[in-house]
Amino acid sequence: MAIIEGRTGLELLKPAACWQLLASQQVGRVGVVAGGQPEILPVNYAVDGRSVVFRTDKGLKQVAVQSGAPVAFEIDAIDSDTRTGWSVLVKGRAERVTDAATLRRLRALPLDPWAQGEKAHWIRIVPRDVSGRRIVRATTTA
């Protein structure tokens, strides 16, 4: 049975549904805080177990997601015609992956960044909270 959030009328997605949606997409958005200022950056990503992994280089993302920094990760799908959509939000901490065996496994994942650049660093988002919402249309009665 669908759980509807009273305040917004949005359907709340269960964690299993959120992970299914996360596994179905290739591009998401990482939210980081750099110098007190939030930033949102699109990334190619993959799901590894119950975590999100992405590659980055020595740019802002790598700096801002070091040392267990709090991060957010969001995916969504929006349909302007039907004015419906869904979104999934992962809140957690970033973790640089350095273990050789883990890196071998991650390199086999279908994660091939579209943008150029070395992107030698692998970052894992260790989730503390995963939530999802879907806009459900009210049925029009005749």
Next chain:
Amino acid sequence: MAIIEGRTGLELLKPAACWQLLASQQVGRVGVVAGGQPEILPVNYAVDGRSVVFRTDKGLKQVAVQSGAPVAFEIDAIDSDTRTGWSVLVKGRAERVTDAATLRRLRALPLDPWAQGEKAHWIRIVPRDVSGRRIVRATTTA
């Protein structure tokens, strides 16, 4: 002439191009920091002059974007087939709109939230920095 970022090979978009893209979309993502943790929330929005406005109610977004809080706003378009896309990021501060004349003007904007809820509060994102990037495909030579 296009400006290409050396590290990533991405085309950097000029502010005028960013505002043109912002004016062309209806749904974006607000990045806020709540208790030290970044969050990303999809919103319906409109452009008012050189700022982004959206409506919210007394939920998290309203709490997190009060009192000149630093916020981010992101839009993007992703094409999985061609593996191309673009994104625009606005960094700035949130400002609750309370002036009656301004509210009248904002209510006339094409901003009709898809989700239910009163959403009585209007928030303006006053930009400090607007940037955009486009993934350009390298031309394949025969």
